[in-house]
Amino acid sequence: MASFYTHHHHLPNVDLRRLFHRLTLASSLSILCFSLVYLLTGCCQSGIVENSDNKPTTHGLLTPYERNASAGDGAFAAQAQAQAQGGLEANSSGKEWTATRRLPQALIIGVKKGGTRALLEFLRLHPDIRALGSEPHFFDRHYARGLDWYRSMMPKALDGQIVMEKTPRYFVTAETPARVHAMSQEVKLIVVVRDPVTRAISDYTQIISKTHDIPPFERLAFKNRTTGQIDAQWSPLWIGLYAQHLERWLAWFPRGQVHLVSGERLISDPAGEVGKVQDFLGLQRIVTDKHFYFNKTKGFPCLKKPEGSSKPHCLGKTKGRTHASIDTEVMQKLRDFYKPHNQRFYQMAGQDFGWQ
Numbered sequence: 001m002a003s004f005y006t007h008h009h010h011l012p013n014v015d016l017r018r019l020f021h022r023l024t025l026a027s028s029l030s031i032l033c034f035s036l037v038y039l040l041t042g043c044c045q046s047g048i049v050e051n052s053d054n055k056p057t058t059h060g061l062l063t064p065y066e067r068n069a070s071a072g073d074g075a076f077a078a079q080a081q082a083q084a085q086g087g088l089e090a091n092s093s094g095k096e097w098t099a100t101r102r103l104p105q106a107l108i109i110g111v112k113k114g115g116t117r118a119l120l121e122f123l124r125l126h127p128d129i130r131a132l133g134s135e136p137h138f139f140d141r142h143y144a145r146g147l148d149w150y151r152s153m154m155p156k157a158l159d160g161q162i163v164m165e166k167t168p169r170y171f172v173t174a175e176t177p178a179r180v181h182a183m184s185q186e187v188k189l190i191v192v193v194r195d196p197v198t199r200a201i202s203d204y205t206q207i208i209s210k211t212h213d214i215p216p217f218e219r220l221a222f223k224n225r226t227t228g229q230i231d232a233q234w235s236p237l238w239i240g241l242y243a244q245h246l247e248r249w250l251a252w253f254p255r256g257q258v259h260l261v262s263g264e265r266l267i268s269d270p271a272g273e274v275g276k277v278q279d280f281l282g283l284q285r286i287v288t289d290k291h292f293y294f295n296k297t298k299g300f301p302c303l304k305k306p307e308g309s310s311k312p313h314c315l316g317k318t319k320g321r322t323h324a325s326i327d328t329e330v331m332q333k334l335r336d337f338y339k340p341h342n343q344r345f346y347q348m349a350g351q352d353f354g355w356q
Helices: 002-054 064-070 074-092 116-123 147-153 168-172 176-183 196-210 217-221 242-250 263-268 270-280 328-349
Strands: 106-110 129-131 162-166 188-193 222-224 258-262 292-295 300-303
Touching: 106 116, 106 168, 106 176, 116 129, 116 162, 116 188, 116 263, 116 270, 116 300, 168 176, 168 242, 188 242, 188 263, 188 270, 196 217, 196 328, 217 222, 217 328, 242 258, 242 328, 258 263, 258 270, 263 270, 263 300
Parallel strands: 106 162, 106 188, 129 162, 188 258
Antiparallel strands: 292 300
16 A cells, blocks of 8 residues: 555656656757857848848949949049949939840940051940950850850840940951841941051051061062052951941941041040040940040050049050051052952942042
8 A cells, every 4th residue: 555655656757857858858859950040040141131232233343433432533533433322323223223234235346457446445435335355266166155145244234234245357247247237236346547658557456566577568568569550358357348348247237326536636525525425325425525535656545444443544565556667659559459448438438538
């Protein structure tokens, strides 16, 4: 009887202990779960903050003004602030600022040694232009890679920004007009042209700077020096047959989609020529004469505030360098050779470029 009493007397204590252990275990698990949730939530929030910092905005995507403003330039800071405010207004109206890679809406297609690099660098000052710095050579060398590869080469751009690239070889490559047309029938085309004689000499000057043992210009320019027959197939001279090349483009695109830039005026009046290009692209004239100064040593305009810098910038050593010396008689024969070609080009262009 006593043992039965003792057994039943201890049962409640055992149950209480088990209940206590269960409660303790449940509490520990709850605290552990809460801690895990807290840690995971904190990490996610941290990731969101980091991603929001990296999210493409109008800062640093396409606004050289904003990048330059960070370097402490007052004028560019004002431009940057205006751009940022514009972006905020657009964003508040429901427009989403998401940068994507798109196929170009404008191409600088030529010509070599005409001033294409200068024009590209000048245009890159505009906050609504996103331009590829290198020459992709898609339509003349890498067309087999396809449009997806070409698109992947382009810089990211926001809605309303114009994507563009420059490859001067496009202008003279026979297959290129049809290929560009297949990509876009609305693409805008820019050609920088220059006196074909001085362009040829500039081309030759670049060739001899890179390759040794090149024959003299005078020997390469003629099939027969005695008869004075010009070798129009020699690349530096062939590129200057602008009418022949432009005719091929006009078979695919209306004249209104092709804008011609004077290489000479791009040097003497860069703001004026760049202003016309901005008009052609349907952009506000933001790049003006305040962005340029003339370097008397190089004989070439330089940028007061180039993209990504607060310091003045001139183009590389190859721009504005001294040309090879060419015999004056050869120069005159070349001018006579180009005269009918130039006249035909003037008629197609609707303007006289004044090449003598």
